[in-house]
Amino acid sequence: MCGIFGMLRAPQVDDVQGLATLRLLGELSEGRGQDAAGLAFLSREATQAAPEGASALEDVRFGGSRIVKRTGLFRELWQDGLHDDFLGAGTVLGHTRAATQGDPRRLVNSSPLAVGHLVGTHNGDVEADVLRERFDVPQGAGETDTEVVYQAIASGAPLEDVLGSLVGRAALAWAEPGRPGRVNLVRAAMSPLSIGRDAAGTLYWASNPAWLRAVAERTDVALTEITMVPEGTALTFEAGNPEPVERIDFAPTARVSDVPLGHAVWAGFSAADRAADEAALRHVAVEALPIAPEALPIAPEAA
Numbered sequence: 001m002c003g004i005f006g007m008l009r010a011p012q013v014d015d016v017q018g019l020a021t022l023r024l025l026g027e028l029s030e031g032r033g034q035d036a037a038g039l040a041f042l043s044r045e046a047t048q049a050a051p052e053g054a055s056a057l058e059d060v061r062f063g064g065s066r067i068v069k070r071t072g073l074f075r076e077l078w079q080d081g082l083h084d085d086f087l088g089a090g091t092v093l094g095h096t097r098a099a100t101q102g103d104p105r106r107l108v109n110s111s112p113l114a115v116g117h118l119v120g121t122h123n124g125d126v127e128a129d130v131l132r133e134r135f136d137v138p139q140g141a142g143e144t145d146t147e148v149v150y151q152a153i154a155s156g157a158p159l160e161d162v163l164g165s166l167v168g169r170a171a172l173a174w175a176e177p178g179r180p181g182r183v184n185l186v187r188a189a190m191s192p193l194s195i196g197r198d199a200a201g202t203l204y205w206a207s208n209p210a211w212l213r214a215v216a217e218r219t220d221v222a223l224t225e226i227t228m229v230p231e232g233t234a235l236t237f238e239a240g241n242p243e244p245v246e247r248i249d250f251a252p253t254a255r256v257s258d259v260p261l262g263h264a265v266w267a268g269f270s271a272a273d274r275a276a277d278e279a280a281l282r283h284v285a286v287e288a289l290p291i292a293p294e295a296l297p298i299a300p301e302a303a
Helices: 016-032 080-087 128-135 145-154 159-164 209-218 256-265 271-279
Strands: 003-008 036-043 059-062 065-071 089-097 113-115 118-126 168-175 182-187 194-198 203-206 223-228 233-238 246-249 253-255 284-286
Touching: 003 016, 003 118, 003 168, 003 182, 016 036, 016 080, 016 089, 016 203, 016 209, 036 080, 036 118, 080 089, 089 118, 089 168, 113 145, 118 128, 118 145, 128 145, 128 159, 145 159, 145 168, 159 233, 159 246, 168 253, 168 256, 194 209, 203 209, 209 223, 253 256, 256 284
Parallel strands: 253 284
Antiparallel strands: 003 089, 003 203, 036 065, 036 089, 059 065, 113 118, 118 168, 168 182, 182 233, 194 203, 194 223, 233 246
């Protein structure tokens, strides 16, 4: 299981403490993925999308934004030179990888991935062929389901249709460099995702709520309202707004083979956090594919 984390920073906040928080989240996330690690710093200013081929690069800058990633541990990625990128960023996306699809040695298979006009991360494992068939997704640069998920989202198809077509485990976080101060957080089936806010209004997300509590305990950042995102929920947040500006509810679908993987899905969770999250699950589990895309559950209308 991979780890995802990040923050949508409140306007006009240029805090050095936030950089320490980001580093702590990345180090905690190592427990969920040690094959690769990456960070995307997306500028507060409207900017262009990442250039073609950016996902294969160790370090790429574009329009005031930057994506940096390496194979190995997050702590091997961290460097003092990230300070200025953080201070200029409105949105930061972080990822630690435990490879399930695609060669772990290839950075094009590691997140954050730049796909079309999106930059995103993913924790989980989904059936890429379902998305390829339903949304006519072309051959990608890498071999991961993550790339196919973001190709489908970037295709222009209704987001609720794409999310309702996910079969497997998925938690997603993505942003558009051309739309600063806006982030999309999705929890499909199983893969956990928690969110919290600090007193200044910065939004944080993490695969494990214990990481956010650790931020509150080990830094000067006072996090409040730490909650788990329910399965089958897509939330869009904008900087400075305490509530999501958009919400989509959809039918989350796992595979029967996903059900026994709780030891990996909730890796690093306390017994209490895992029990509380499992008690609220509402996904449908389907038999192993192939299944016809039209046989998937119908997503409810967006709330």
